[in-house]
Amino acid sequence: xxxxxxxxxxxxxxxxxxxxxxxxxxxxxxxxxxxxxxxxxxxxxxxxxxxxxxxxxxxxxxxxxxxxxxxxxxxxxxxxxxxxxxxxxxxxxxxxxxxxxxxxxxxxxxxxxxxxxxxxxxxxxxxxxxxxxxxxxxxxxxxxxxxxxxxxxxxxxxxxxxxxxxxxxxxxx
Amino acid sequence: xxxxxxxxxxxxxxxxxxxxxxxxxxxxxxxxxxxxxxxxxxxxxxxxxxxxxxxxxxxxxxxxxxxxxxxxxxxxxxxxxxxxxxxxxxxxxxxxxxxxxxxxxxxxxxxxxxxxxxxxxxxxxxxxxxxxxxxxxxxxxxxxxxxxxxxxxxxxxxxxxxxxxxxxxxxxx
Numbered sequence: 001x002x003x004x005x006x007x008x009x010x011x012x013x014x015x016x017x018x019x020x021x022x023x024x025x026x027x028x029x030x031x032x033x034x035x036x037x038x039x040x041x042x043x044x045x046x047x048x049x050x051x052x053x054x055x056x057x058x059x060x061x062x063x064x065x066x067x068x069x070x071x072x073x074x075x076x077x078x079x080x081x082x083x084x085x086x087x088x089x090x091x092x093x094x095x096x097x098x099x100x101x102x103x104x105x106x107x108x109x110x111x112x113x114x115x116x117x118x119x120x121x122x123x124x125x126x127x128x129x130x131x132x133x134x135x136x137x138x139x140x141x142x143x144x145x146x147x148x149x150x151x152x153x154x155x156x157x158x159x160x161x162x163x164x165x166x167x168x169x170x171x172x173x
Numbered sequence: 174x175x176x177x178x179x180x181x182x183x184x185x186x187x188x189x190x191x192x193x194x195x196x197x198x199x200x201x202x203x204x205x206x207x208x209x210x211x212x213x214x215x216x217x218x219x220x221x222x223x224x225x226x227x228x229x230x231x232x233x234x235x236x237x238x239x240x241x242x243x244x245x246x247x248x249x250x251x252x253x254x255x256x257x258x259x260x261x262x263x264x265x266x267x268x269x270x271x272x273x274x275x276x277x278x279x280x281x282x283x284x285x286x287x288x289x290x291x292x293x294x295x296x297x298x299x300x301x302x303x304x305x306x307x308x309x310x311x312x313x314x315x316x317x318x319x320x321x322x323x324x325x326x327x328x329x330x331x332x333x334x335x336x337x338x339x340x341x342x343x344x345x346x
Contacts (some may be wrong), residue, residue, distance in 0.1 A: 003235040003242065003314040014194055016210045019288055021187055021194055026237060034312040036237045037189045039212055041288065063178040063286035064209045069176065070286060077287070086345045106179070109337040111284040112291055113236035113243060114250070115192055115214065120337075132201060138205040141176040156345060157280070163295075164282040164337040171344040172329060 001030045005036070017040070017053040018077065037126075041118040042087075045088040046075035046165045048173060049096060049125040051146055057093075057096045060143040071145065071155075075120070084121040093131040096144050101127025109168045120165045123173060176202045178209070191215070191250065214291040218261040219248035219338045221279075221297040221346060222269060224319055230269045230301075231339075234318040244318065244328075245336040248293070257294040266304040269317050274300025282341045295336045295345060 014021040020040040028034050049057045059090040062069045062126035078084060085103065093099055104124045111118045112127055136142045147155070155161045178199040178312060187194040194214040201207050224232045236243045249264035258276065266272055277297045284291045309315045320328070325343055328334045 003316075004240075005237050013189075016186075016196070017208065019194075019210050019212065019214050021192075023189070023211075024237065028312055029235075029314050032312070035190065037192050039192065039194075039289075040238075041285075044287075062178060063180050063283075064197065065211045065213075065288060065290040066283055066286055067177075070283065072286070089336060107332060107335075109198075109335050109340060110236075110239055110243065111337045112214075112289065113239055113245070113336060114217075115238060116212075116285065116289070118236040118285055119239075128274060139201055139205070143176075148281045159280060162280075162282050163286060164284045167344050168337050168340045171340050173229050 002113070005029070005034075005135040008033065038117055039116040039118075040076045041116060042080070043119045043121070044075055044077045044165075045084055045121045045123060046073050046169055047088055047092050047123045047125050047162055048073055048102070048169045049092060049098065049128060051128060054147050054149050056149060058145045058147050059095050059097070060145055062141065070163055071161055071166070073078045073166045073169055075165060088121070088123040088125075092125055094137060095135060095142055097131055097133060098125075098128040100125035101129065106169075107172050109165060111164060122165070122169045124173060178202070178207075180269045181206065210288055212291075215251045215291060215296070216292045217248055217338075218264055218294045218296060219246050219342055220261050220296045220298050221246055221342045222243060222263050222265060222271065222273070222301060227322050228319050230271070231318045231320050232268050232336040233318055235314065243336055244320075244334055244339070246339045246342055247336060248338060258296070261294070261298075265298055267310060268308060270304055270306060270308045271298075271301040271343070272304040273298035273319045274302065279342075280345050280346055282338060284337060295338070295342045297346060327334055
């Protein structure tokens with residue numbers, strides 16, 4: 001069925017450095033009007049980076065919105081006019097200090113389709129070799145961790161991994 | 174390591190019906206200041222609802238932020254002062270018209286920890302029985318689908334399921 005909602009009016013509420021917020025007045029399939037609060041985000045990449053066949057790199061990082069540190073796979077947002085593969089390769093080196101001999105796209109997910117347009121493009125990186133030494137950037141502080149793949153299912157079950165893109169990446173390989 | 178970021182100043186940019194947007198000025202671990210754009214969301218629930226041991230209910234719904242319909246497990250946002258289990262039971266009946274004899278919490282995920290505080294609490298529902306007939310609400314239009322569990326992995330691989338909470342729920346059971 002076609003339940004699409006046409007925008008009648010769009011009010012820009014916030015045009016920030018990373019996100020934009022728009023209030024759309026839409027025409028519903030039943031002819032009535034409604035409002036949709038929409039967060040626009042440039043999208044991101046996430047990389048399942050294999051140190052060897054049974055070990056992957058993860059990063060622990062403080063996440064201000066949830067006021068705690070969590071364990072995630074290396075990831076980052078797409079810069080203006082950047083293609084997703086270039087972004088993935090850049091973020092991999094920025095976050096864990098490695099380059100990859102093999103870099104393969106495995107799929108995309110949408111994180112919060114009810115109010116946000118963020119897609120995350122997931123890659124698999126293998127044949128890693130040392131790149132730059134200084135990881136993170138001027139306002140990003142990262143602890144790199146090595147995690148055995150055999151432990152991942154258990155870590156998800158125990159709530160030690162709660163990041164959605166990370167869990168999706170494991171499901172997709 | 175403790176990389177936490179203390180809020181020095183908080184400016185409310187938008188206080189909407191569903192989301193709130195705040196711009197935090199934070200003190201970084203290295204002593205410098207930075208800005209964090211944060212979307213506050215009440216959080217949501219998502220339910221893996223078993224019609225029988227090898228069939229689950231999914232919903233197809235137009236998602237305005239991404240301008241397309243996608244397939245998801247039944248889900249919805251937590252109302253003010255609502256506990257997560259009450260929310261899950263309510264959303265299950267609103268979205269697919271069923272109540273559940275067994276309703277079990279299986280874990281939580283965070284969808285976009287870089288800029289948003291949304292948690293999604295995932296439940297498993299079994300022993301379903303017919304509840305109300307009128308599904309959806311006044312501005313929500315839903316197609317209920319039955320999906321064989323044996324097809325899910327393939328649907329994720331093919332990009333027929335791209336919703337992060339849905340993929341996470343499958344990984345968690």
